[in-house]
Amino acid sequence: MAPLLLAEGVGKDFDERPVLDGVDLALESGRTVAVLGPNGSGKTTLAHILALLLRPTRGHVSFEGRAVPRDPSVVRRRIGFVSHQPGLYLDFSPLENLAFFGRLYRVADVASRSKELLERFGLWRFREEPVRIFSRGMTQRLILARALLHDPALLLFDEPFTGLDTPGERLLLETLDLERRAGKAIFLITHDVRIAHAAATEGIVLAASRVRRRFKTDEIGVDTLEAMYRDALQEAGCATA
Amino acid sequence: MRDLLTLVAKDLRLQAKTGELLASIFIYSLLVVLILSLASAPVHGNMREGIHVIASTLWVALAFAGVVGATRVIEIERRDDCLKSLRLAGVSPSILYLAKTTTNAILLAGIQFLTVPVTFVFDDATTFAIVPRLAFVLFLGIAGFSAVGTVMAAISTRAGGRESLLSILILPLLVPVLLGGIEATKTLLAEGAFLNPNSIFWLKLLVVYDIVFLAVASLVFEYLIEE
Numbered sequence A: 001m002a003p004l005l006l007a008e009g010v011g012k013d014f015d016e017r018p019v020l021d022g023v024d025l026a027l028e029s030g031r032t033v034a035v036l037g038p039n040g041s042g043k044t045t046l047a048h049i050l051a052l053l054l055r056p057t058r059g060h061v062s063f064e065g066r067a068v069p070r071d072p073s074v075v076r077r078r079i080g081f082v083s084h085q086p087g088l089y090l091d092f093s094p095l096e097n098l099a100f101f102g103r104l105y106r107v108a109d110v111a112s113r114s115k116e117l118l119e120r121f122g123l124w125r126f127r128e129e130p131v132r133i134f135s136r137g138m139t140q141r142l143i144l145a146r147a148l149l150h151d152p153a154l155l156l157f158d159e160p161f162t163g164l165d166t167p168g169e170r171l172l173l174e175t176l177d178l179e180r181r182a183g184k185a186i187f188l189i190t191h192d193v194r195i196a197h198a199a200a201t202e203g204i205v206l207a208a209s210r211v212r213r214r215f216k217t218d219e220i221g222v223d224t225l226e227a228m229y230r231d232a233l234q235e236a237g238c239a240t241a
Numbered sequence B: 001m002r003d004l005l006t007l008v009a010k011d012l013r014l015q016a017k018t019g020e021l022l023a024s025i026f027i028y029s030l031l032v033v034l035i036l037s038l039a040s041a042p043v044h045g046n047m048r049e050g051i052h053v054i055a056s057t058l059w060v061a062l063a064f065a066g067v068v069g070a071t072r073v074i075e076i077e078r079r080d081d082c083l084k085s086l087r088l089a090g091v092s093p094s095i096l097y098l099a100k101t102t103t104n105a106i107l108l109a110g111i112q113f114l115t116v117p118v119t120f121v122f123d124d125a126t127t128f129a130i131v132p133r134l135a136f137v138l139f140l141g142i143a144g145f146s147a148v149g150t151v152m153a154a155i156s157t158r159a160g161g162r163e164s165l166l167s168i169l170i171l172p173l174l175v176p177v178l179l180g181g182i183e184a185t186k187t188l189l190a191e192g193a194f195l196n197p198n199s200i201f202w203l204k205l206l207v208v209y210d211i212v213f214l215a216v217a218s219l220v221f222e223y224l225i226e227e
Helices: A043-050 A094-104 A110-120 A136-148 A166-181 A193-199 A222-235 B002-018 B020-039 B041-045 B047-088 B093-121 B128-159 B162-191 B197-225
Strands: A005-014 A017-027 A032-036 A058-063 A079-082 A154-158 A185-190 A202-207 A210-216
Touching: A005 A043, A017 A043, A017 A058, A017 A185, A017 A210, A032 A043, A032 A193, A043 A154, A043 A185, A079 A136, A079 B047, A094 A110, A094 A136, A094 B002, A110 A136, A136 A154, A136 A166, A166 A185, A166 A193, A185 A193, A193 A222, A202 A222, A210 A222, B002 B020, B002 B047, B002 B093, B020 B047, B020 B093, B047 B093, B047 B128, B047 B162, B093 B128, B093 B197, B128 B162, B128 B197, B162 B197
Parallel strands: A032 A185, A032 A202, A079 A154, A154 A185
Antiparallel strands: A005 A017, A005 A058, A202 A210
């Protein structure tokens, strides 16, 4: 069976400067792929290409075995994306935001789905408050609820743990596990080797625009993964912490 | 069509909640109307001069409101990366363009509804019988302003130039709208109807320009919002 999303030889240049080069990646249902890498390694660019928001300069991306059409609107509706920016209307309440996006995503019973997600992410009692007054962590929880609203087949997370407190982190790890078990394909960008090891089934190390290592989390321990990550960064000439 | 209505309803609801845009463009327009009307008060005894003053007041107010409104309506989506969320939700660029143009047109129409009566307070000669025809001319002008303004605002906010860049970009493309609108308004105020071929020509120009610009912009808007 073809992977849900397949990237082959994907590269991207900005102003003729390559920020990503020769990336091969398969995202399959029921699997979580972690991407480890330092700042500027091309992780977010890769996430935008996989979300079909950015066209690659080189290589191909296919969804369910078919090349992505020139107008990718329909395919995009099957993706849930959590990025650095909220992508929410801050003057709206959580309920208003979810109702609006629910209508665009054609969610059948948006009211009950919104209630379910807001309860899951501990935001139900803030449902009528404007998002503008939310803390970074609360906004991040709402971003997660919005990404899951339409029950997408593919979930892309770009540093989703940013701003979350310890209970929030635990909730997100549980959500990642729950969604993977429900058959979603998950792509997770993180700086944190321990989170990558805990949440992913496999992963890549991206450094200086290229894939430097591939790993499966059931084959190596977290310490080995940390050592592998450090080696990959040194090999790519990136500074290590 | 469903997405279009959802987007317009969202924009209007946001405006109703914050009042930010409506307040700023209403104050702008009212100031323009008051300043131009008061400054030209001594020449109102002259019927011909009065017509020129009213026509210019109406269109200068519309131009100000149009430039400010178009920028803000697009900026809502750029701010906090909401545009990315809309693209992920599968909103087609042409629907987004039409939604933004419609929102802008509704807001401009609302502002005109409030400012046009103020213009006529300062003029004794104009009768209210011309109001429906004047509303038609203004409707065509608003459609043109919104169609052009939305595209230019998308280019301007993408370039980070906001209103300063928009003012430079928008002017050449608005010349047909301004020419057609001002000439049609002057004829209407002078004759009370669109009787001569000259006024019919300006009206046709407005209609054709609006349709052509809306159609072309719907097709090219994709290149302005896709990365």
